[in-house]
Amino acid sequence: MKRLFAFVIVVGALATGAASAHAQVKVVATTEDLAAITREVGGDKVSVEALARGYQDPHFVEAKPSFILKLHSAQLLVAVGRELEIGWLPPLILQSRNAAIQPGGRGYLDASRTVRILDIPTGQVTRAMGDVHPQGNPHYWLDPANGRRIAQALQQKLSELSPADAAYFAQRYADFDKRLADAEKRWDAIMAPYKGTKIVTYHRSWPNFAERFGLDVIGYVEPKPGIPPSPGHTLELMKEMKRQNVKIIAVEPYFDLKTPNAVARDTGAIVLVLSPSVGGVKEASTYIALFDYNINLLVSAIKQTGGGK
Numbered sequence: 064m065k066r067l068f069a070f071v072i073v074v075g076a077l078a079t080g081a082a083s084a085h086a087q088v089k090v091v092a093t094t095e096d097l098a099a100i101t102r103e104v105g106g107d108k109v110s111v112e113a114l115a116r117g118y119q120d121p122h123f124v125e126a127k128p129s130f131i132l133k134l135h136s137a138q139l140l141v142a143v144g145r146e147l148e149i150g151w152l153p154p155l156i157l158q159s160r161n162a163a164i165q166p167g168g169r170g171y172l173d174a175s176r177t178v179r180i181l182d183i184p185t186g187q188v189t190r191a192m193g194d195v196h197p198q199g200n201p202h203y204w205l206d207p208a209n210g211r212r213i214a215q216a217l218q219q220k221l222s223e224l225s226p227a228d229a230a231y232f233a234q235r236y237a238d239f240d241k242r243l244a245d246a247e248k249r250w251d252a253i254m255a256p257y258k259g260t261k262i263v264t265y266h267r268s269w270p271n272f273a274e275r276f277g278l279d280v281i282g283y284v285e286p287k288p289g290i291p292p293s294p295g296h297t298l299e300l301m302k303e304m305k306r307q308n309v310k311i312i313a314v315e316p317y318f319d320l321k322t323p324n325a326v327a328r329d330t331g332a333i334v335l336v337l338s339p340s341v342g343g344v345k346e347a348s349t350y351i352a353l354f355d356y357n358i359n360l361l362v363s364a365i366k367q368t369g370g371g372k
Contacts, residue, residue: 117342134159144175147201206271310368
């Protein structure tokens with residue numbers, strides 16, 4: 064593996080030299096969501112690659128040697144932060160031998176620094192609590208207001224890296240901001256009749272989405288974050304869903320549907336495979352399309368179950 068990494072670095076050095084005269088800012092984003100927002104702001108003045116695919120669990124991504132090559136030649140690395148990528152990204156950054164994208168470097172952007180973070184633990188965090196993030200829930204991009212904040216941070220960072228294109232990035236941001244604001248009005252109108260709808264989710268991916276659109280998450284298929292469902296917890300969840308008449312179970316595309324389907328059969332609920340990331344399904348090809356897809360699917364299911372409250 065060391066020989067492979069060394070080979071990648073040598074090839075990467077050659078790639079860097081070849082790309083130095085290119086006008087585009089070379090950006091690597093850890094997720095498709097960050098890549099999508101970068102494209103909105105950067106337009107044709109940037110080239111963007113995402114490491115994690117939208118259908119993958121971003122907590123657990125295979126650290127491929129090809130990622131090191133991408134990082135070695137990157138001028139900007141955009142990360143989710145809040146320890147979402149802690150299991151796979153730090154060794155890749157180190158092996159990249161790229162000083163600019165090391166945490167704290169000019170070419171490193173932690174997208175979580177300017178957004179609103181939920182679920183920040185107040186007491187001591189222990190392993191017994193499951194996969195709890197000490198710095199708060201890292202799925203913050205599922206609130207469009209945070210998407211706007213990420214775009215603002217990217218506009219500033221890209222302007223620092225390519226000052227000649229600052230006006231272009233400002234115009235791109237303004238266009239994205241307007242389209243996002245128009246979309247928010249549409250989403251709010253669609254969701255208004257269903258505020259307070261109670262749902263269950265598999266993982267704690269949705270607090271920002273739920274808060275923004277007025278959903279009430281009453282429980283989780285996982286007994287604790289990152290812990291597979293147990294028979295005892297599943298039975299308790301079924302009882303609580305029946306007690307509160309919960310008819311929606313939202314599941315991320317990378318989790319096994321066996322337990323959610325069993326819960327749905329027992330409670331009369333519908334299992335919805337929502338996309339927590341751009342690219343999770345082909346319809347969610349952009350940041351705005353991600354919300355269009357999830358909201359339309361959710362509202363259709365709520366109507367099917369008779370309102371959901």
